[in-house]
Amino acid sequence: MTISVTEAIRTRRSTRAFLPTPVPEGLLREILETARRAPSNSNIQPWLAHVVTGETLARLKAATAARSTVPPAFDERPYPIYPDPPTEAQEARRFACGERQYGSRGIAREDVEGRLRYVYNNHQCFGAPAAMFLFAEPGDGLSQWADLGIFLQTVMLLLTEAGLGSIGQISWSVFNRTVKDVLGVPDRLVLYCGLSIGYPDPADPINAVVADRAELSEFATFHD
Template sequence: MNVSQAMQERRSVRAFLPRVPSSQDVQSLIADAAKAASGGNLQPWRVIALTGEPLAQLTNAVSAAQPMEDNVVPHMAYPPSLWEPYRTRRFKNGEDLYKTIDIPREDKTARLEQMAKNGLFFGAPVGVIMLVDERMGYAQWVDLGIYLQSFMLLATERGMATCAQGYWRRFRDTVEQVLEVPDSYRVAYGIALGFEDVNAPINDLRADRAEFSDWAQVRGFA
């Protein structure tokens, strides 16, 4: 599989097989993704991968914890009062997701139960937590995004599946305590990692993309 194929195949997977990737495969994935571009070669990422009992300790602690309020969580998943066209895109994506598992909009309980599966890494056998020094700035968060994309594309190339999760920032205090994160480091995001359950209806979701002309311009070409 080449890079173009991985770009086409990669998607957010929310149901996984119990099969656990080998330690060597996980370590090489984390290391190889670090070839990602990084301004000034700061390489601001710090990565912790968990499986087995360490993973259970984290998910159990988060399931018993209260999330932090949005107004005290830096780098919220979305800006408040999201505007168009972004509001409609987010809404449609959510509706399309819940359609795959037959949860109507009015069934708030079922939707909350599905949301809570974030805290279990959607059943993935490996949970990855990405950290960043809180003294870093906007440019270094861009670097984290480049690392994340590199990680997910490499995982796809190697037959694995992922789901990037901003969810973990809302439980950063619990995560940082359980993982004994060094002072000044904060949770940036989580990544569910494993092998896709291709028979799970929720994995049928294929998020659409805006028309090219809505967001791109190409100037000066013949």
């Protein structure tokens, strides 16, 4: 059964609890075959994707688990992940996003260790059996980075169409060295984000969390 683009956009949401059911590699290949049609400035197609399943993903999860210490021992992030400075609206949305997730797991704001342990679920792919890591070349500029985002959303919508859940994960940047080591990725490449992929666990309430959005009037201006 195929769904419309509108349906895919409306029903996609970040999955934070996956079933262990494997995702066939053939399906992931098919999705990337289609996603390569994503547009990019001057057709540069700056995306570099590593798709990871099976034994390699198990090794990556084990390597990051070994680094998931309290207090944390994070790698330097390869690029700043938040606006500097954020606007008031951006800051409020970022805050609400954190509260929604920690709240859904009953983790209090003051529980610094609990929050850290929650963050480490990212590096176990929230139980997902597949992941994709997107890299940029060091010479890529803002336009190429925007193109990476277009590619990422294209992949996520195709995954939705295929009945799969996913979640973009910038949190992998704190272990970007481990990702590169395990996958044998050249050191010059910059990790943009991870994307965990799998079948959503319908029984886990975290997957029912719906993130709100700003009203049209807050971000769009129409001129006639």
